Amino acid sequence: MTTPMPGTRPQTRQVRTDLLGIYLNDHLAGSTVGAGRSLFMARSHRDPPFAEPLRQLAGEIAEDRASLLRIMRSLGVPKRRYKIAASGAVERLGRLKSNGRLYRRSPLTLVVELEFLRLGVKGKELGWRTLRALAEADGRFDEQELDGLIARAERQMNTLEELRVRAVQDVLLSG
Template identity: 65%
Template sequence: MSDVGQSSSIGTRNAGRGARIDLLGIYLNDHLAGSTVGNRRIHYMVRALRDSPLAEALRPIAGELAQDRASLLDIMSLLGVPARRYKILAAETAERAGRLKPNGRLVRRSPLTSVVELEFLQLGVEGKAAGWRMLRRLAESDGRLDRQQLDELIERARRQLRALEELRLQHAEKALRAR
């Protein structure tokens, strides 16, 4: 959907009862950009790590993150919030650029790479959970938002955080332990 002319027609109209659609649109598009980065990064990790135990552990989480992004897009559509393509493209570019950081190795992944990437994913999932909690609060006064769906999304984010933390600690211990 085009961004041209949208801001003036949206103005400060309310989304349901009390939410400013202009600000909610910015907020949700920022979350969509973050979701795009997280999805791209976890899929990159699964490909880069191939058939390793970490890749196997990340595959189901990657599937859930893709589902969560689709849920966000559905919620945005339900609320009449258009996805801003320029934010998605900027997020994709930033994620690609993030792969170029020096890691002390020329060709291979550093043992710390997975640890840092897992921390990055955790931060993204925590941000996503915060977004779901904010929408859950709005659902109390906006009947378009499904409270049960949001409760499930919040719980799934909690499970993802626990799984990512366990993986991060395992890999940090392996990477940092003296041989």
């Protein structure tokens, strides 16, 4: 990016909607995986210190996905259904991963799932930050909404980190 000469106005830049559509659909695919995984985790973990925070997170992650869809509609970006279907299938296949146990969940599963979900929420946060950066060039973005989504993603990251550390201590420390 070049710096404008003193006394001149910077060039007006436009959002590349073709690339933005690809970008948003990729994030929609990721949010499909995150929403599915968080719901699965909320239903699977009944331990009191994990159950309620996971239910809360699953609800918020579903709301965030709905926000992304709303933003895409407002920008006229069509959903790429094949990406949504493929990402949903990948999330369900991910449940079949080897965890050292054949018939029941490994205690380590919670640690790995929390790490996976935390990575997804970080990606979501970065996506909201990207849209926030574009809001200065494109008035179709609601800056306040994006600021709220960024703040919520940060809270989700903190919650997931607290749960992850608790799970690590519960699972990997003896005694």
